[in-house]
Amino acid sequence: MxxxxxxxxxxxxxxxxxxxxxxxxxxxxxxxxxxxxxxxxxxxxxxDELLKYINERHELPVKYLTYNDGGSGSSRLKAAISGFLNRHMKPVTPLEPGHVTATNGVSPAIEHVVWSFADAGEGILLGRPYYGAFIPDISLRLGGSVVPVSFGDLDPLSAEGVDKYEEALLEFQQRTGKKVRALMLAHPHNPLGRCYPREVLIKLMEFCQKYQVHFISDEIYALSTFENTVDEPPHVKFESALSIDTTGIIDPRLVHVLWGMSKDFGANGIRLGAIISQANPDVHTALTMPSLYTYVSAHTDYLASIILEDFAYxxxxxxxxxxxxxxxxxxxxxxxxxxxxxxxxxxxxxxxxxxxxxxxxxxxxxxxxxxxxxxxxxxxxxxxxxxxxxxxxxxxxxxxxxxxxxxxxxxxxxxxxxxxxxxxxx
CATH class of the missing domain: 3.90.1150.10 (Aspartate Aminotransferase, domain 1)
Structure with a gap:
């Protein structure tokens, strides 16, 4: 056929x-x-530890057999995500449930933000090397154009590397006549396993402000940091994009962070992602209908809420x-x-x-x-x-x-x- x-x-x-x-x-x-x-x-x-915790608390209330509060996650889940990330990401402006759209994984969250900011053929900047699945997440169903950024002998996470993003943007726009709409960042970096210094994040935000490009920080490994006891320093400490005061740096409507439970909780199968956009409510409004296709399951919604609400655990x-x-x-x-x-x-x-x-x-x-x-x-x-x-x-x-x-x-x-x-x- x-x-x-x-x-x-x-x-x-x-x-x-x-x-x-x-x-x-x-x-x-x-x-x-x-x-x-x-x-x-x-x-x-x-x-073993997470499974033990879940199995001791798995008593699903009947409301989770319904559509609950809609495709973008229950009110309880959004509050749980907000409270948990306020505790660990140290956002300048505390997160509220209205700042969050929940998805069934971070890959759908990437699709959603690309759909929100770029039409087919428009560009998304992506530094090399990169997380390979960014390519289909951006282009497979949406038709977004990945604009790879090459650094030569420069450290991809360095301040000097920021100029390479500008070169790639200008080359793409001149060659295609299409706009670059967003910069996608894996922070901490995949596959390099390092964190962007705060000053580099700020410089990238300033670049995005200059060209009115959305700054998207995928922070799915935010809490999977560790002490490096074997390599020579420096080991850059993780700081979330949410922790940066954007005043005088970038329009906060251009700043978005993604997070999920797959990595920090070793739970790829739970399928929970979150789109965090604090100053751009239109993003969440626009995603109301598409969220029907990325509905967080009732089990995930309930279990994730229980886990994230339990700060001691x-x-x-x-x-x-x-x-x-x-x-x-x-x-x-x-x-x-x-x-x-x-x-x-x-x-x-x-x-x-x-x-x-x-x-x-x-x-x-x-x-x-x-x-x-x-x-x-x-x-x-x-x-x-x-x-x-x-x-x-x-x-x-x-x-x-x-x-x-x-x-x-x-x-x-x-x-x-x-x-x-x-x-x-x-």
Missing amino acids: ALSQRAQTLADAGRNNPFWNVMKDIWSPANPNGYVNVGIAENSMMH TDWYLHENQKKLSESYAHTTKYLKDHGIEYGTGCNAAFFVWMNLGKKYRELHPEDECEDIGDRVMQRLLQKKVFLVSDSLAGSEKSGWFRMVFTQGQQHVDLALERILAAMDE
Whole structure:
């Protein structure tokens, strides 16, 4: 049966995407020959604790079998999100329920804000390397144009790098005749695992004000920070965009923050995201109808409210999770150092090590003069049944760099590292 052109394009592309084969054949003690997946950003280290908490409190009231308060989340949920983020994000202006639209995950939240600010073909600035799923979130159904920003030898999180956003904006607008409507930021950064310094956030906001571009800060890893005990400083502390007084910097109507429970609570399956726009009520009004397609389930609405309202529990949970993140990062990077694998230092947030497997492969196989080192390494990794995010998936300017997730438990991480090294050595 003939499909639409857009559906056929995706059907063809999906057949060649190794990710779906990996997801169907995941390693476990019962499936020892499956893929060790350290590509998908999941944190399982606190699963037992969160599951115990949820199962002790799972008594769903009857109102949650109805449409409740509508597609953008119940009044209770919005109040719970506001109270929780007021406690941890330190916003200059305290969050109120009316500042929040809830979604069934942050990917739908990204779609919603892009839909709100950009028409098809208009640009969204995205610094390299980037979270690969930003590309379909922005362009797949909405037709937004991703405008990748290259930095060369500059640190993508530096003040000097801000000028590269302006170069990319001007080039795109001159080449296409279309406007750039927003700048999308992963803060903390995915895949680099670092936080933007406050002065860089301010400079980016000033740039957005100059060109009347929306500043969107995806802060899904905001509370997944940790103490880096192994790398030399500096380790930049996380500060939310909400904590910056925008007076004299940017029109607050242009500032928006995204957050969700997938990462900070290791609960990708709960499917809860939040769009926070404090000074632009039209955003929430415009999303009233589209929110029907991203309705937060009753179970998620209720459970998330219970969890986020319990400050004693969430304070303990976040502290324990951050401790485990620190330990697992130290364990993983020690292995990389011991085996001579270069990685990006200075991480203190999120779940990733950004490592140079291409360089290691070249050292071990100087006779192999392949041009696309990233593709060669990826082929070898898949042959050894281990999956990482490659340079091409992350839009890396440098070939051979890969993103490894270190938050699946020590047995899983050790097995992944062993297979990675085997893929390099063979």
